[in-house]
Amino acid sequence: MPMIETINLTKKYGELAALDNLNLSIEAGSCFGFIGPNGAGKTTTIKILATLLKPTWGEARIDGKVIGYQNHLIRPLIGYVPDFMGSYDDMLVCEYLEFFASCYGLHGATRATQVQEVLQLTDLAHKRDTEVNALSRGMQQRLSVARVLLHDPKVLLLDEPSSGLDPRARIEMRELLKELRRMGKTIVISSHILFELAELCTDIGIVEQGKLVFSGPMREIMARTSIGRRVHIIVDERPQEAAQLLRALPAVRTIELTRQDDLIRLDVQINEKAELATSELNARLVANGFRIRYFSEERVDLETAFMRLTKGLVA
Secondary structure (H helix, E strand, O other): OOOOOEEEEEEEOOEEEEEEEEEEEEOOOOOEEEEEOOOOHHHHHHHHEEEEEOOOOEEEEEOOOOOOHHHHHHHHEEEEOOOOOOOOOOEHHHHHHHHHHHHHOOOHHHHHHHHHHHHHHOOHHHOOOEEHHHHHHHHHHHHHHHHHHHHOEEEEEEEOOOOOEEEEEEHHHHHHHHHHHHHHEEEEEEEOOHHHHHHHOEEEEEOOEEEEEEEHHHHHHHHHHOOOEEEEEOOOOOHHHHHHHHHHOOOOEEEEEEEEOOEEEEEEEEEOOOOOHHHHHHHHHHHHOOEEEEEEEEEOOOOHHHHHHHOOOOO
């Protein structure tokens, strides 16, 4: 049974469909990256999963429990981190965490221990006596994560956790999320920083205009959007002969000879359906007496996949 599942999940505001029959299935322990243009329905989905919005129709479940009917059983299982945390004037970091720990029903020595543990995990122990408003944006985001870890939830729902962070803070946030993934948490994270999701996530969902465009493992989206592996080769001499040699290989789809910098570049398209390591191209040329001056391979990344699957539409 999936840890998170949506069945024809739909949310309408009048005639506007923010979500349109969204079907997701997220396994326990996975890190699911939720991406799409602004206004595509990502935040609406996360708020429904966090039991903060009711769907117009359809169904969403967490750990087999139905959102809207069993919220009292779902809320202890989840931790929700919005893109911006609220302001808490004159409240210290330790007071902030102790307040929310008491809301989760933690008291006495258990509360003190749990607060100390999440401070250590999020690397905020040295800031325990600092006012929340005095923290940097990055530290406030880490504190927001620390807050939702107090009751040790199975599922973390993070809406743009790296929004507005500087490069160092983004790296620190990414490392924290990797640690939470190693701890076995099921993580749903929406973000516009796609290369970070590619490093962090096991699965990806792409939503556009309220509809699910793709959902599946990272490797599957790369295979689906790949037009092949493009290899650039520059040989010192006899480029036409080199091209003819490579063209005979069944895995090579097309070869284009282009003159650049007074050299001939072989632009080789490798068919993904055929078995051929790029190192074999190099070895084949060397074995036939060609001197290779330049050899590189382009790969499809998550940003390329996103651009190929979406059209920039919003709900």
